[in-house]
Amino acid sequence: MPSSSAEQELGQIRVKKKPNGTGRKKIEMKKIEKNSSRKVAFSKRRKGLFKKGIELCRLCDAMIAIIVLSPKGRVYSNGYPSVEGVVNKFQSEEDEERQLEEVEEGGEEEEEEEEEEEEYWWEEDIEGLELEELERRRARMEELRCNMALSLEEMMGRRLRERDLLGSERVFPSR
């Protein structure tokens, strides 16, 4: 947003309006020692990482699973179409490779496939669901999500901003 930026476009010239010391600075890529800063960074970067993941999926039609463990052992995860699905795929693929290694010795396999529309392995999960039923669940969940938001607000005694609600951390779930 140019309006919120501190620089104003003036033809080919940009004028820096606030030359004061605030703003991003380069940091060393080592553990942030200050406790509060580390927490803030963890939260921001985790959110950013998940967002990047979403973007990758949407732009490139990929699937992902991102799992983050805090030093305390808290689990945050995010995945499309689902963490579990991608993780399972990853593991079965791993097993497969292990088996191939045992057998294949001198033979080299080269395969450059062109990607195109086929059936995705994870589509099985929804095959049985009717679109209508799916939509109905969505609607109900949407409603409940709002209720939950209100409850959270009350319990925490403050307003949650909408973007936080709609936004992104997924601590992991129960099921």
Place this chain on the structure above:
Amino acid sequence: MPSSSAEQELGQIRVKKKPNGTGRKKIEMKKIEKNSSRKVAFSKRRKGLFKKGIELCRLCDAMIAIIVLSPKGRVYSNGYPSVEGVVNKFQSEEDEERQLEEVEEGGEEEEEEEEEEEEYWWEEDIEGLELEELERRRARMEELRCNMALSLEEMMGRRLRERDLLGSERVFPSR
């Protein structure tokens, strides 16, 4: 690097040296249709995602696992201290929570919800829930909502816009 930048710092003034049309442009967050461009983006962004993951670990002393599946099914992964380790932790944590639920809810039998007016886990009365549990459920719901978005997309044979995905609709209970 300021030297490779097209802008030169001149006191409080920055002069844009090359106003030509090259350089980054904003793109819509939907599938990149041009095949070559999508591949390039996939490669660049995957690399970027992994880097962000590494940084998160280093800065905040966290552990991560990132798994990316190309539409063709190729598997890319990256994790610290190891993908497998983090994935295992994730899965055991998941199992644990599932078991806890079974115990604390004395007679809550919940197979694959499929019948009309069944009560889903996310519909339980939320008044008595602890804040943390509430947050966890919200997060879970968030994830499911996104999953449903993708499922709907596939079923309807079209792309939803990102604001729909991040915004406020589409949910999908997988499994």
Place this chain on the structure above:
DNA sequence: AGCTATCTATAAGT
């Protein structure tokens, strides 16, 4: 694969 101009993420400060 390398470049450049921008767009975006985010460290600091409040």
Place this chain on the structure above:
DNA sequence: ACTTATAGATAGCT
């Protein structure tokens, strides 16, 4: 949590 300025990521070219 909100703001501000900069560091870093990356779209479009070549």
